């Protein structure tokens with residue numbers, strides 16, 4: 001059986017030419033003249049065994065685009081949410097209603113990425129918490145799992161999470177230590193690992209990556225960001241999930257085939273995808 005990997009977190013819908021929204025991600029895609037169209041990115045990923053992709057929204061406009069993008073594309077699903085960087089811009093009832101309508105569309109499999117980012121703190125902490133709560137309510141109303149972005153903010157994240165029983169999901173781009181990992185696993189959440197692991201020099205991050213139980217691990221790229229070794233210096237594409245998967249399998253003493261089978265099965269269970 002051919003290898004089947006899943007990129008549980010990418011932003012390739014922003015690489016389509018008709019998207020005019022202004023995001024940091026969009027700028028990154030536009031800057032790289034060598035990168036092909038979104039469809040080429042998908043085709044290249046499939047060639048490398050990355051057969052399933054979750055396209056993750058970061059604003060209302062971007063989430064609409066992600067939902068529209070995946071409708072006609074096999075192996076692609078969408079997640080809708082507002083990134084904590086955008087929290088101060090989007091705190092209103094109208095956008096909540098718009099998200100609610102989006103959540104009912106076909107192939108929408110999660111709410112996110114959302115969470116708390118105290119590393120950059122582009123938005124005030126109170127706004128970030130408020131927005132996270134709203135998105136948790138949205139996820140519960142629509143019975144969807146969540147994709148969480150938590151950076152240097154776990155202390156504030158857990159009380160919000162624990163106040164919303166029934167939430168499931170993944171801590172995306174996990175790069176914390178075993179202490180945070182224990183808290184994640186205690187709550188039954190999945191752990192999303194990406195290219196960071198291939199270039200980090202932090203032994204505690206690698207130790208935590210090694211300790212994630214295989215039945216709670218998923219892989220991702222966060223394309224166009226976080227390009228793994230040996231492709232540093234180029235734009236990150238979903239196909240790069242393969243080298244990250246190989247790196248992690250080696251790190252953990254697993255073979256790539258069983259690693260791919262397990263992580264794809266986890267993604268299917270988490271997002272309810274075929």
Ligand SMILES: [Zn+2]
Pocket residue numbers: 009011056113222
């Ligand atoms: Zn992302």
